[in-house]
Amino acid sequence: MVPDGREDAFRKTVDAHLDEALERLHRCINACAPWRPDQFNVLQSSQHCIYLYYLSNTIWKRSGDTAAATRLFLMNKAFNGIDLFYEIAMPEVFYIGHSVGIVLAKATYGNYLVLYQGTTVGRHKDQIPVIGDRVILYPGTSVAGRAVVEDDCVISQGVRVINKHVPRGSMVFAGETPGGLTFRPRPDDLLSEYFRL
Incomplete structure (x- = not known):
């Protein structure tokens, strides 16, 4: 999405925070009635939208890395049409019907x-x-x-x-x-x- 030569550093940052972001997503999915418990469907756009937010927010909160968090924010905006900056403190559980x-x-x-x-x-x-x-x-x-x-x-x-x-x-x-x-x-x-x- 952002071909600036920093892809390797971005992947390392994501890998370091992936487990925590997925755990946050897991709690959210399991609380949402329309979604199957314990199943993250990356092709379900609302789940993917929430995942990208949790990942960007987790990276920013834990490491202060704004470059990786910004990449994910921009990816979410491009894929899902949502403006949800990584610094926004969203709740533990929220449901998005349509993100656009x-x-x-x-x-x-x-x-x-x-x-x-x-x-x-x-x-x-x-x-x-x-x-x-x-x-x-x-x-x-x-x-x-x-x-x-x-x-x-x-x-x-x-x-x-x-x-x-x-x-x-x-x-x-x-x-x-x-x-x-x-x-x-x-x-x-x-x-x-x-x-x-």
Whole structure:
């Protein structure tokens, strides 16, 4: 992917961190209901996308090597259409339905997160979103600025949560006024589609 003459050094760095990255992926795959436990399918693009993130993040955290981590970030962006930088602290377990067009900035991400295509999590200057545990972000959603999405929430397709607070257990829809939100109770069984809790 990056023919700069550093392929051998890249392979050595990857080999040194491969086991830890695969263990992280193993925990994630085993928690995700749509995927077969203990089976990493490299041709399943969402699993491969998460693997490339875990590998780049592991390399960066353990060695500080930004060259290898950047190669993997760029590979993930080229293969899967996701902008997920290696410095982003993703949760131990997260599920990607479709990766194309996902952009994730530095934020607080809770465990058991579900992401779909076109999702954006963005900061605004020093304002960083907080996303709780067991949150689903359906296609085309945005969470940005000083937004807080509490645990057990669902952001419906195309909804923008900008500098807003979403209370625990809510399913969020676009409101009748521009930028407004409407809240309803989240269905109780929704997360079982995604995770083995």
